[in-house]
Amino acid sequence: MIVQRIRLVVDGIAERFGRSTSALIAPAREFDPGHPWFLTATERGNDDTRIAPWTEGNRVENLVHGKTYFAALARALEEAERGDLVFFADWRGDPEQLLTDDGVSVEDALTAVAHRGGVVKGMVWRSHMETLGYTGPKNRKLALRLEEAGGEIILDQRVLTLGSHHQKFVVVRYRRPEASDVAFVGGIDLARARRDDGNHFGDPVSRPFPPEYGEIPAWHDVQVQLEGPSVRDVEDVFRERWEDPSALSRLPWHAIPDFVRGVTREPSELPPVSDRPEPVGTCSVQLLRTYPRRRPAYPFATNGERSAARAYAKALDRASELIYIEDQYLWSVDVARVFAAALRRKPNLKLVVVVPKHLDDDSPITIPSALLGHSAALEVIRAAGGDRVLVLDIENDRGIPVYVHAKVCIIDDVWTAVGSDNFNRRSWTHDSELTAAIIDETRDTREPLDPAGLGDGARVHARSLRLELAREHLGRADGDDADLVDPQQFFDVISASTTALDNWHRNPSSGPRPAGRLRLHEISVPPVWQQRLAALAYRLFVDPDGRPIGMRLRRRF
Numbered sequence: 001m002i003v004q005r006i007r008l009v010v011d012g013i014a015e016r017f018g019r020s021t022s023a024l025i026a027p028a029r030e031f032d033p034g035h036p037w038f039l040t041a042t043e044r045g046n047d048d049t050r051i052a053p054w055t056e057g058n059r060v061e062n063l064v065h066g067k068t069y070f071a072a073l074a075r076a077l078e079e080a081e082r083g084d085l086v087f088f089a090d091w092r093g094d095p096e097q098l099l100t101d102d103g104v105s106v107e108d109a110l111t112a113v114a115h116r117g118g119v120v121k122g123m124v125w126r127s128h129m130e131t132l133g134y135t136g137p138k139n140r141k142l143a144l145r146l147e148e149a150g151g152e153i154i155l156d157q158r159v160l161t162l163g164s165h166h167q168k169f170v171v172v173r174y175r176r177p178e179a180s181d182v183a184f185v186g187g188i189d190l191a192r193a194r195r196d197d198g199n200h201f202g203d204p205v206s207r208p209f210p211p212e213y214g215e216i217p218a219w220h221d222v223q224v225q226l227e228g229p230s231v232r233d234v235e236d237v238f239r240e241r242w243e244d245p246s247a248l249s250r251l252p253w254h255a256i257p258d259f260v261r262g263v264t265r266e267p268s269e270l271p272p273v274s275d276r277p278e279p280v281g282t283c284s285v286q287l288l289r290t291y292p293r294r295r296p297a298y299p300f301a302t303n304g305e306r307s308a309a310r311a312y313a314k315a316l317d318r319a320s321e322l323i324y325i326e327d328q329y330l331w332s333v334d335v336a337r338v339f340a341a342a343l344r345r346k347p348n349l350k351l352v353v354v355v356p357k358h359l360d361d362d363s364p365i366t367i368p369s370a371l372l373g374h375s376a377a378l379e380v381i382r383a384a385g386g387d388r389v390l391v392l393d394i395e396n397d398r399g400i401p402v403y404v405h406a407k408v409c410i411i412d413d414v415w416t417a418v419g420s421d422n423f424n425r426r427s428w429t430h431d432s433e434l435t436a437a438i439i440d441e442t443r444d445t446r447e448p449l450d451p452a453g454l455g456d457g458a459r460v461h462a463r464s465l466r467l468e469l470a471r472e473h474l475g476r477a478d479g480d481d482a483d484l485v486d487p488q489q490f491f492d493v494i495s496a497s498t499t500a501l502d503n504w505h506r507n508p509s510s511g512p513r514p515a516g517r518l519r520l521h522e523i524s525v526p527p528v529w530q531q532r533l534a535a536l537a538y539r540l541f542v543d544p545d546g547r548p549i550g551m552r553l554r555r556r557f
Contacts, residue, residue: 037318037415037439037456038286039311046305048298050240051233054286057279058228060438062418062465064472066194066203069184069223070099076172076182077109082117085271086110087238088170089123089434091420092191093142093153098205099195106190107142111149119271120151123241125165126249127155154267156241157249160292160430160546167434168223168420171235173274181277183234185287185436186223186418187328187407193219194405198472200396200517209403212358218402220394222326222469224418224436230285232276237287237434240300242267282441283461286311290421290433292546304546308421308435309428309557315415315437316342319349320452322413322487324466325423326354326406330391331373332425332543333380334555340384350388350491351381354473355521357393357401369538373424375525390495391521394473399505402517407435410466412451413458413487415439418465428557430546438462446485470494475515494518 041053063069080086095107114120124139143153156165170184188194195203202216209217226234248267288311293304316323319342330336330353343349359370382389394402409417419435421427440461443449450457467481470490474497484490497516504514539545545552 035284035439037315038284038437039288039307039314043310043314044305044307045310046301046303046307048300048302049236049305050300051236051287052229054284054437055229055233055276056284056441057281058226058230058283058285059281060227060283060285060436060440060461061225062461062468063184063186063223063225064221064465064468065197066188066219066221067197069186069188069221069225070195072225073170073184074099074104074109076170076184077113079179080113080116080118080172080174081176083175084113084118085171085173085235086113086118086120087122087235087242088190089165089167089238089241090190091125091164091166091168092127092139092189093122093124094138094191094205095142095145096205097190097192097195107145110146110151114146114149114151120146120149121238121242121267121270122146122151122153123156123165123238124153125155125159126157127164152268154242154248158241158244158246158294158298159432160294160544162541162544163292163546164431165241166420166427166431167237169234169237169434171231171238173231173235180227180280181231183226183231184223185226185234185420185434186221187405187420188221188223193217194221196220200394200402201398210358210361212401213403214400218396218400220326220402220404220406222406222408222418224438226285226436227277228280228283228285229276229278230287230436232274233285233287234434235273237289239270239273240298241432242270244299246296284439284441286437288417288419288421288433288435288437290428290431290546292430293548303548304429306429306547306557308419308433311417311435311437312409313338313557315409315411315417318415318452318454318456319411320346320454321348321350322411322451322491323349323351324408324410324469325352326404326408326469327423328356328360328405328407329370329374329422329424329427330355331370331377332423332428333373333376334425334545335423335428336377336380340380343381343385343388348488349385350487351385351390352491352494353381353389353391353521354404354406354518355391355393356404357395357519357521358403360403366537366542369535369542371523371525372535373538373543375523378523388491390491390498392494392498392518393521394517395519396517397475397513408465408469410462412454412456413444413463413466414452414456416462416465425543425545430544448486451487466490473516473518475517 196219200218291301421433440459444458
């Protein structure tokens with residue numbers, strides 16, 4: 001009943017605003033013939049930031065899995081010498097997490113740069129109380145260890161009540177002209193359990209997790225490596241937050257222990273900023289962010305910023321053939337109605353969603369609340385798209401669920417977004433987030449050349465990432481993807497593989513296990529009495545809203 005009422009409200013909103021997805025969420029758009037997929041500076045809705053609307057001439061490498069990303073990060077840090085800059089921001093940082101097979105840890109790699117004379121600065125979310133399952137002590141330990149080596153980490157609690165800093169990025173800038181500056185952006189924390197690979201048997205440096213994921217939880221995630229002018233924008237994201245003059249925390253139970261332990265309370269001054277790196281590749285990159293409206297205001301976003309939400313709306317307004325997403329959470333009706341509007345607008349549009357099979361905690365408060373939001377969101381999307389929607393989860397070859405932590409969206413093999421924001425209201429309005437939207441100027445030469453028929457053409461970066469992820473989930477070798485290039489055929493192949501594996505699980509004695517790892521995503525909706533109890537907790541704690549009240553009432557971002 002609750003889900004049906006939500007669906008009626010959403011249908012009414014969509015009918016009121018008409019067919020355009022962006023009318024549900026974004027302000028009136030400027031016409032931009034150069035990059036119709038990207039937000040203009042005005043559409044970003046934040047005149048306070050120093051980052052560029054977008055940059056061209058970037059090299060972008062997809063780093064699928066934590067093991068791939070950590071190896072690339074370790075190489076970049078190993079090259080950093082005296083005077084080079086290493087800036088990073090994180091939700092969680094575990095000093096003991098290994099980056100490489102030979103035992104180099106997060107702490108080892110960062111402190112080694114500081115010992116060599118590099119400038120190492122980090123911002124890690126201070127975190128809520130450990131008794132609530134958060135990792136404040138680990139973040140504090142990493143800060144103290146780096147301080148001892150000559151670096152600096154601030155524990156940043158400049159967030160809304162019950163909010164977090166969720167950005168996950170690293171910037172390395174070298175003084176040597178022959179070394180290529182680099183930035184890493186995505187969903188992977190410098191934390192335990194993240195260093196998994198394509199086999200998905202888990203990271204030996206594990207963490208407590210729900211028992212459904214086994215003793216060593218398998219973890220699926222994605223990061224991108226940026227080189228070129230966009231590196232400066234990622235650096236500016238760091239500098240804007242670092243230079244915020246507000247107190248890192250105003251809570252006395254934070255301040256007193258900090259003084260006792262010697263934790264930094266006032267950030268030092270950063271070195272002067274360098275010029276933008278020269279163009280090195282074929283990709284245009286637009287950085288998208290979320291910041292809530294906070295008091296005292298963020299000086300770089302005095303009314304907040306919701307460019308991540310606005311960018312999805314603008315891109316979805318052009319979607320015609322296929323939306324492919326991987327996400328840790330998909331549990332907000334506010335987000336679901338944006339996808340639903342796109343599905344109603346384009347009768348041929350298909351949607352493939354890959355999410356975790358189970359939540360990442362076992363809290364009696366969080367589970368009913370999250371399932372309430374998740375089931376309502378899926379109902380809205382399925383009502384709009386019907387059999388054009390596939391919602392899936394992953395298991396490894398041993399039949400154990402894989403936790404999907406990635407935050408990826410690929411539309412019509414043109415526009416790609418990889419970052420820290422999930423498809424929920426918290427990520428679109430309340431917590432700090434950073435995502436890279438990418439359009440490769442190089443067109444893919446495989447048919448169909450222009451899947452959407454808008455003249456955009458399929459782009460190498462977007463199509464390559466979609467096919468790489470699909471091969472992994474279908475259990476295929478590199479290059480075995482000829483039947484996956486066409487987006488419509490891709491949907492059918494994914495559907496057939498999922499059906500085959502689901503049927504085998506219902507009757508495993510029927511023959512050998514089919515190739516592939518995708519399962520149809522099914523959840524148990526909480527009983528009505530739990531829904532009523534969970535609704536308030538969902539709105540206040542699980543998926544809060546960081547928009548100004550006027551935007552909430554107008555249902556705008």
